[in-house]
Amino acid sequence: MLSARRLQVRLGDRTVLRDIDLDFGPGWTAIVGPNGAGKSTLLRALAGLQPLEHGEVRLDRAPLADWPAPQRARRLAWLAQQGEAGGDLTVIDVVRLGRLPHLGLFGLARGRDEQAVRQAMQATGCTAWRHRRLAELSGGERQRVLLARALAVQSPVLLLDExxxxxDPPHQVALVRQMARLARQENRTIVAVLHELSLALAADRLVVMAAGQIHAIGQPGDPLVQRTLVEVFGGAIRIEAVPVSAGATEAAAAAAEVQWVALPRL
Structure with a gap:
């Protein structure tokens, strides 16, 4: 369980988060809203990476700040919006970095660590180029490697910023399916900031933000959540239901016989 109480963040003379109260249990939550809503700042605060003006984040009911760094790193994994790693490292070595919190006193990897690395690379489709250097990869390939590094932690809580x-679209859909699988089959807590609203609408729950505050929380099919989502984007989108096909996401198929999509209002 990850929770936030009365979070407030100020950057310079501007309050960018105000009185945020949230609870995250097993399942996957998408945080959405227009640019400048405070989505990434909120995620950084939940990860313990953003100084708070006041309020508190708790992990498993204990203040996040009280967790020793190694234990916190095993319980909570984080992917930054502009994630980086040394360009001279090979793909497999970057993914192995996700296992650092689990290594013993002498930093020696065990069989289960290598298994976690292999599973993470398979899940993100980067096994074939595991011996290539990160600097040689395209932007999309690099992102899949950094996702694999976060998945390799195998933490109960996973925070993903963009x-x-x-x-590309096939790998976006694969990621959504992966988040749904981790949440449902492994009982993990997944919190993701997403700009692609149609992908976000496949989540178990939406948090709709604007101007540093939460405007709605609920399931994607909730009429109030959908109405609020349209409002925070100034009426520039519309939300429609399409029938679930054989290739639809597991999240949509489990929730209903329709899949919600966000379209621009032209």
Whole structure:
């Protein structure tokens, strides 16, 4: 369980988050809203990477700040919006970095660590180029490697800031399916900031933000959530239901017989 109480963040003379109260249990939550809404700042605050003016983040009911760094790193994994790693490292070595919190006193990897690395690379489709250097990869390929590094942690809580950046549509859909699988089959807590609203509408729950505040929380099919989502984007989008096909996401198929999509209002 990850929770936030009365979070407030100020950057310079501007309050960018105001009185945020949230609880995250097993399942996957998408945080959405227009540019400048405070989505990434909120995610950084939940990860313990953003100083707070006041309020508190708790992990498993204990203040996040009280967790020793190694234990916190095993319980909570983080993918930044512009994730980076050394360009001279090979793909497999970058993914192995995700296992650092689990290594023993002498930093020696065990069989289960290598298994976690292999599973993460398979899940993100980067096994074939595991021996290539990160600097040789395209933007989309690099993003898949950084996703694999976060997945390799195998943490109960996974925070992802714009994880679909640089990914083409098939890999965006694969990521959504992966998040749904982790949430449902492995009982993990997934929180993702997403700009692609149609992908976000496949989540178990939406948090709709604008101007540093939460305007709605609920399931994607909730009429109030949908109405609020349209409002925070100034009426520039419309939300429609399409029938679930054989290739639809597991999240949509589990929720209903329709899949919600966001379209521009031209």
């Amino acid at each position: 994880p679909t950046t640089h990914l």
